[in-house]
Amino acid sequence: MVSGKSIKLLVYEILEFAAFSIPTLMVTEQFASAFQGTKNSTEKTCYWLIVSISIAYVALVTLIVWIPVKILLYKKHRLCSRIKKWRPPLMMCIVFTTLPCFGFSIAVTEVQKNASNTSALPDTLPDLPVSVVLASLIIVDIIEKLRKYPLRERPPKNEDSYIHTKHLQQVKTVTEQVKSSEENNVAPQPAKRSPFGSGILKAMSQQDKRAEIFLSSFIMWSDTTEMLRVSGHSAVFKSGWLYPVYIFSYISLLRIIVTPQQSFMSSLGVFLQDFPFMFVRISLIANLGTITPILGLLKNILVTLSYFYFNYLTSFRVFTTNERTSF
Known part of the structure; x- marks a missing residue:
């Protein structure tokens, strides 16, 4: 009888392969349709030729790269244990x-701009191909994070440190501490039970790492998704601004290769996404108007400035003070 672990592995591999192959076939089919639309002939020889080449490409990459790497990862456990900083x-x-x-x-x-009838360009590009590409990356990212967790039961406590129910401790004031030191013969009072320890608030305070994986994976790429959405604006894809938008969006995706627990993930987020996106958005707003949200630009500026300030500038003597927080 097939075990649940084998079924989970099979489902994971099918989903990852679908995320690996479907985006290429879909985007290539869109290119084949656009190329066929520039021809005056009713024959679809060029269309089927491009589609056939895309299928051959996916099949070739699968046989030469995807399957051998997957076999090595599952057969060579020693090799898999050494790969800790990046995800193949x-x-x-x-x-x-x-x-x-x-x-x-x-x-x-x-292809559409170089056609004889350039007025046939739409006002906006379809969002489906870009969404499929990003969704495929998010799916693979979620699967790789979920591999170490069970799906039908709660994980052990040592693996899921996020599942906890803590009771708030009663904080004593200075006067109470002095009085308690003077009255050593008085037994200490137990901490009051927090309202969050029972009822519906207790159920709502439970946090599971597996559920947070889905949330964090989609939030992580919200800025890149918004940047790629801007590329569908007619003022962008009809001009040369389409290239920097796609180039820097692709660069921002490179940090998904690194494992999430690496300490330099926050630095990669700043240098590969927020810092370059800040200049791209400033340039787009200066040349084409507010086709990109101001909120996105504000987020890039604040994240970049706060990163450099708290990590580097505060180490200088001029920023060193005797400031203390007080409540």
Whole structure:
């Protein structure tokens, strides 16, 4: 009888392979349709040729890269134990799926712009291909994070440090502490039970790492999603601004290769996303108007400034004071 662990592994691998192959086929089909639309002929020879090449590409990469790497990861446990700072499945998706998808997305607009009837360009580009590409990366990211957790039962306490129910301790004032020191013969009073320890508030205070994985994975790429949404604006894809938007959006995705527990993940978020996005958004607003939200620019500026200030500037003597927090 097939065990639950084998079923979970099979489902994970099917989902990861679907996320690896479907975006390329979908974006390539969009390019084939755009290229066929520039032809006056009713024959679809070019359309099916491009689609066939995309299928052959996915099959070739699967046989040469995806399957051998997966076999090595499951057969060579010693090799898998050494890979602790980066994730091979995410790297394969970034290199062999996301990169060609972004390239074909740019090629779609270039083919339509170079056609004889340039007025046929739409006002906005369809959002589905970009959403599928990002969703595929998020799915693989979630699966790689969920592998060490069970799905049908609660994980052990030592693996899920986020599941806890704490009672708030009663904080004593200075006067109470002095009085308690003078009256050593008085037995200490037990801490009052917090309202969060029972009832509906106790149920709402429970936190599971597995549920937080889904939330954090989607929030992590909200800024990149918004930047790629801007690329669908007619003022962007009809001009040369389409290239920097896609290039820096792709660069921001590279940090997904690194394992989440690495201490330099916050630095990668600043240097690969917030810092370059800040200049891209400033340039877009200066040249094309507020086609990108001001809130996104504000987020990039505040995150970048706070990172450099608290990590580097506060170490200088001029910023060192005797400031203490008080309540």
